[in-house]
Amino acid sequence: MTPVSSHPPHGQSPLRTVQVLGGGNAGSSAHVRSLAAGLVARGVKVTVCAPVEAECTYDFTGTGADHVHVPRSSDPVSVAALRAACADADLVHAHGLHASFRAALALSGRRVRTPLVVTWHDRAHAEGARAHLLRALERRVMRAATVVLGTTSQLVDGARQTGARDARLGPVALPGRTARPAGPEDPDRLRPKLRAELGAVERPLLVAVGSLEEHRGYDVLLDAAHVWRRLDPAPLVVVAGEGPLRGELQRRIEREALPVLLAGRRDDVPDLLAAADLALLPARRETGRSVLAQEALHACVPLVAADVGGIPELVGDAAELVPAGDAAALADSVVRLLADSDGRDRLRDRGVRQAATWPTEDETVAQVLSVYDELTQPTPLL
Structure with missing residues (x-):
């Protein structure tokens, strides 16, 4: 795959992105750290909005990104903090249902539409009244998202059925795996x-x-x-x-x-x-x-x-x-x-x-960055 670079031309400001993470499970949190590292290395300005506990565990600032503490809550104070963090963003990328819902709230009502990319890592399960609430949140998020990246075909299909305008397969790499497996070592290595x-x-x-x-x-x-x-x-x-x-x-x-x-x-x-x-x-x-x-x-x-x-x-x-x-x-x-x-x-x-068929971290970053470029580059005049 040809590397994707987002280093801006001379005199042009770098792409400004905000990554929104809720409490986040280990997989999505590690993915955000990997993504932040890869984007910063390609000249993208990255701000990670996540609870301070996630910053302590995953050290987003260690990648060169900025961190803004946004509690795992959809109350007006948290949404206001997220809205302020997204004020100058060229694009917002939210991970998981609750983080995506907060991002949708934070971006609503703006005169200039900011693209919202949502990565759907998994589908939350519940029963009874909570299940109805989760499905309502999903519909709200899918309608608000510019692009939904589902990590499996099943999630992509679910996003489309729930109202997504543009849903695509967007597998994420296993964090820490930057290269292809070389092959089995001694199969009897049993530690x-x-x-x-x-x-x-x-x-x-x-x-x-x-x-x-x-x-x-x-x-x-x-x-x-x-x-x-x-x-x-x-x-x-x-x-x-x-x-x-x-x-x-x-x-x-x-x-x-x-x-x-x-x-x-x-x-x-x-x-x-x-x-x-x-x-x-x-x-x-x-x-x-x-x-x-x-x-x-x-x-x-x-x-x-x-x-x-x-x-x-x-x-x-x-x-x-x-x-x-x-x-x-x-x-x-x-x-x-x-x-x-x-x-x-x-x-x-x-x-x-x-x-060997799964994407590496570099390939995942390149794929995500190609989506960012698609959503933020001016449409050429014919």
Whole structure:
């Protein structure tokens, strides 16, 4: 891909952009930092509007961007702060539903229309009255956005159905991945120290990563663990993540004597995956680009994942896909792969090829910048 440069001609002011982030999940926050770094390097002036907690964690100013504290709230004070930060912007780019709604409010009523780009990383789920509220917010945002970038085809289709005038596929790179994977290293590199720490020295290690919430499908994982505990040796399932279901899941693990360890939040997920024999993604829904799936394939770890949402599009034939919510299918696939070293090797090889099709951070920045240029460059006269 030909590099895109936004360095302005001599005497012309640089493009001024504002990146709007709400509380932000880890994926969208890391994407904003990556995007800010790439844009600044290309001569774009970047202001990141985000809660101060996000700045402390992701150091947006360390990329050369400015940071403006805007609380994760849609109250008049927060909207006014965002409106002031966007006053001189050539373009505003919001990430996630709530940040996009605040950006739409902040830009409303202006005499000169400022382009609003929205990246839809995932689709929020709720039930009852909250679901109606979320759908109303989505409609408001889609109508206000100049361009919506959905990270999966499913999100692009959803944006169009919800009223977006211009919705496009805009995949985001896995943060920290600036180059193509070179290929699998030694497939038996199992990081003995980490495996010993976890208690998986002479037994298979299965790893799942993600918040302990209902949509992650960990109840299905525990159902499948009933089958795995009958194996000799029984594999150890390690779940890295925290969330509201920890107590419920832990009680079930103890009551049913399941070989599952809730490891809490980990800052060494790539190492954890590299030590694993298999990675597991039992999600009930996953509309965005799964970070775990990307990390697993980059780490050359065979992946067993639910055939749901954006996962099939993301992994292609490089993962073993099972029906969402089907514990028996999940259990059977894991048992079969643990007994089939050639099958695991095939998935590793396919994973390298599939990961090579994903955009790098540089390519993601170039794609976004091409959208910015399209929306901000004057239309030539015929």
